[in-house]
Structure formats: structure tokens, C-alpha cells
Amino acid sequence: MHAIRLHAFGPAENLTYEQVEDPVPGPGQVRVAVAAAGVHLLDTALREGMQGPLPELPALPTVPGREVAGTVDALGDGVDPSWLGKAVVAHLGFAPGGYAELAVTDAARLHEIPGTLDPAQAVAMIGTGRTALGIAQFADLGPGSVAVIPAAAGGVGTLLVQYAKNAGATVVGLAGGPDKTARVEANGADLAVDYTDPGWPGKVRAFLGGRPATVVFDGVGGDVARETVALLGPGGRHLVFGWSAEGIRDGKAYLVDGVSEQVLGPAMLARAGGPDPLRTLELRALAEAAAGRLTPAVQRFPLAEAAAAHRALQTRRTTGKVVLEP
Incomplete structure (x- = not known):
């Protein structure tokens, strides 16, 4: 098979x-003929040799990638034979191997892809979708809510705009540049604003007509976070799940006592509930997409162009979930 391999940490x-040997599923595992593989900002950090939230860096050489969708083409011992030939999606967890034509994972991680979704959309929901729904748990949204969403053209932001609109909130989506703001407007935001324009906070205040924001969904940090927090009224909440503007290596979340709350990790899992909280969120995400309530945005690259996909993601030239297709 063909796969993307990393022999040394770096650019x-x-x-x-490369051409590499086909993987073989072990007991309790399946092999998936990959139709779509997700690319995450964390992948770029791991490629550079930054451990991030993972227990340890993978041994080199490695095939990156932790989200795949495709068709089960081989079974390991002990796996229900009904999985063979099914269209599936899986988050591989801490195990790498997704950037390939074939990937192996535990059968327990599989979800059958709902018939309404293509593999790239399913990959978007299994990772980005579960994150968006995990974040949304912290916001009590309703018709009186005003939600401000930086990076609203990104994978998580796109879904948060839709989620907030479905809840009846007024939604202000921020994005960098006219192309991205046009996408945010088309996605249903009540106001789409270019945050590279120094005057954007004034435009938001004028649109809201004196109403304060009630919640900020912040995956950006930096100056954008400072300006959005200033839009909040008394009791407003700043939900922090990233800080891409500060850089993944040395960044620190912008936090304000009594206002900001970091919503990834144990707190998110505790709210999700169930014996496997991540799987709970995955099931919810796939169900929301299958029902048409959430529609992920996807930007596709050929598998062979994984390096270009990483560069585009790191320089914020992507919209939606980045997906590699063999």
C-alpha cells in the first residue's frame, strides 16, 4: 500500500x-481500506516533535493520522464477521496509522457510517464533531443567547455556528479574510466579521445594538480572545478550547478569572457521561450529521499531498476539516 511516513521530526x-507493507489486523482488530483520513492541528505538532497531550511521541518512522473512514476489508481473530465489507469510521486514539491506503484499528472503535454521510464527512464528525458537541455542552444556548465564535470558518467553528443557530441564539462568527467570512455568512451566522480588520469589535457592537454577548467559543486566543471577552456582559462565559493565534508550541490560553473556563479534557468527558464518554460524543456527532442538523465543512487533499495539507493548516489557509483522500 501507499502511506505517508515520517522518518524525522521537523517541517x-x-x-x-511511500510504498510500505500492508498492515495485518491482530486479534480483536479490523483493517480498513481508507477512503478518507482526518488531519488535525495536533498532527502538525507531533510531526515537529512536540508531544502535546499524548503520553509519548511515536517511534520513528511512523505513519501519522488518527481518524479514518472507509470499508472493512480484513478481520483479525475474534471479530464479528458481520463487520466485513461495512462502511465504517473510527478514531484511532493514541495509535497512529491513518495517513495510508490501509489502516488497522480495534473493532471496538468502529462506527458504521450512516448512509447519508460520505467518508470525509464521517471523519469530520468522529473527531471535530465530537469536540464541537463536547464544547457545546458547556453553553446553555437559547433564543436570548448571543454567541461569538472566533475561527468560525474552521472545522469546529463551522459546527458551533450551526449548533448555536439550531438553539435559537444570535450568532456572530469571526474569520480571517473575505473568503472565509463569506463562508461563515453562508453557514448561517447572523453576522460574519473579518477579524483582520482592526475595527471589527465596533462592527459587532453596532450590530448587537447594545446587547452584550453571553458566550464566546474561543479556540483562537491572543488579541482576538481579548476583544471577544470585552464583548461579554455580566455573567457572560468565555469557553476556551484552544489558542491557535498564540501558536501551538508556546501558546497560553487567554483567561479571565470568573469568566473563562477551559472546556477540553476531564471536564468535557464528565459532562458527556456514559462508560466511554468519547464514544458517547462520537455517537451524538454522527447522529446529528445523519439527521441533517449539523453539516461539517471539509477541505480535501490527495493523500500524496499531506505535506501541503499540513502547511495550509498551520498557516490558517484552510476552511473546515482537512481530510486526505487516497
Whole structure:
């Protein structure tokens, strides 16, 4: 099979498209003929040799990627034979291997893809979708809510705009540049604003006509976070799930006592509930997409162009979930 391999930590150019041996599923595992593989900002950090939230860096050489969708083409011992030939999606957890034509994972991680979704959309929902719904648990949204969403053209932001609109909130979506703001407007935001325009906070205040924001969904940090927090009224909440503007290496979330709350990790899982909270969120995400209530935005790259996908993601030239297709 063909796969993307990383032989040395470093720049995107270190991702190489190679012919490698086909993986073989072990007991309790399946092999998936990959139709779509998700690319995450964390993948770029791991490629550079930054451990991030993972227990340890993978041994090199490695095939990156932790989200796949495709068709089960081989079974390991002990796996229900009914999985063979099914269209599935899975988050591989801490195990790498997704940037490939074939990937192996535990059968327990599989979800059958709802018939309304293509593999790229399913990949978007299994990772980005579960994150968006995990974040949304912290916001009590309703018709009186005003939600401000930085990076509203991104994978998580796109879904949060839809979620907030479905709840009846007034939604202000922020994005960088006219192309992205046009996408945010088309996605249903009541106001789409270019945050590279120094005067954007005034435009938001004018649109709201004196109403304060009630919640900020912040995955950006930096100056954008400072300006959005200033839009909040008494009792407003700043829900922090990232700080891409500060840089993934040395960034620190912008936090304000009594206002800001970091919503990833144990707090998110505790709210999700169930014996496997991440799987609970995955099931919810796939169900929301299958019902048409959430529609992920996807930007597709050929598998062989994984390096270009990483560069585009790191320089914020992507919209929606980045997906590699063999």
C-alpha cells in the first residue's frame, strides 16, 4: 500500500509518500481500506516533535493520522464477521496509522457510517464533531443567547455556528479574510466579521445594538480572545478550547478569572457521561450529521499531498476539516 511516513521530526517536507507493507489486523482488530483520513492541528505538532497531550511521541518512522473512514476489508481473530465489507469510521486514539491506503484499528472503535454521510464527512464528525458537541455542552444556548465564535470558518467553528443557530441564539462568527467570512455568512451566522480588520469589535457592537454577548467559543486566543471577552456582559462565559493565534508550541490560553473556563479534557468527558464518554460524543456527532442538523465543512487533499495539507493548516489557509483522500 501507499502511506505517508515520517522518518524525522521537523517541517512538513518530512512527510513522504511511500510504498510500505500492508498492515495485518491482530486479534480483536479490523483493517480498513481508507477512503478518507482526518488531519488535525495536533498532527502538525507531533510531526515537529512536540508531544502535546499524548503520553509519548511515536517511534520513528511512523505513519501519522488518527481518524479514518472507509470499508472493512480484513478481520483479525475474534471479530464479528458481520463487520466485513461495512462502511465504517473510527478514531484511532493514541495509535497512529491513518495517513495510508490501509489502516488497522480495534473493532471496538468502529462506527458504521450512516448512509447519508460520505467518508470525509464521517471523519469530520468522529473527531471535530465530537469536540464541537463536547464544547457545546458547556453553553446553555437559547433564543436570548448571543454567541461569538472566533475561527468560525474552521472545522469546529463551522459546527458551533450551526449548533448555536439550531438553539435559537444570535450568532456572530469571526474569520480571517473575505473568503472565509463569506463562508461563515453562508453557514448561517447572523453576522460574519473579518477579524483582520482592526475595527471589527465596533462592527459587532453596532450590530448587537447594545446587547452584550453571553458566550464566546474561543479556540483562537491572543488579541482576538481579548476583544471577544470585552464583548461579554455580566455573567457572560468565555469557553476556551484552544489558542491557535498564540501558536501551538508556546501558546497560553487567554483567561479571565470568573469568566473563562477551559472546556477540553476531564471536564468535557464528565459532562458527556456514559462508560466511554468519547464514544458517547462520537455517537451524538454522527447522529446529528445523519439527521441533517449539523453539516461539517471539509477541505480535501490527495493523500500524496499531506505535506501541503499540513502547511495550509498551520498557516490558517484552510476552511473546515482537512481530510486526505487516497
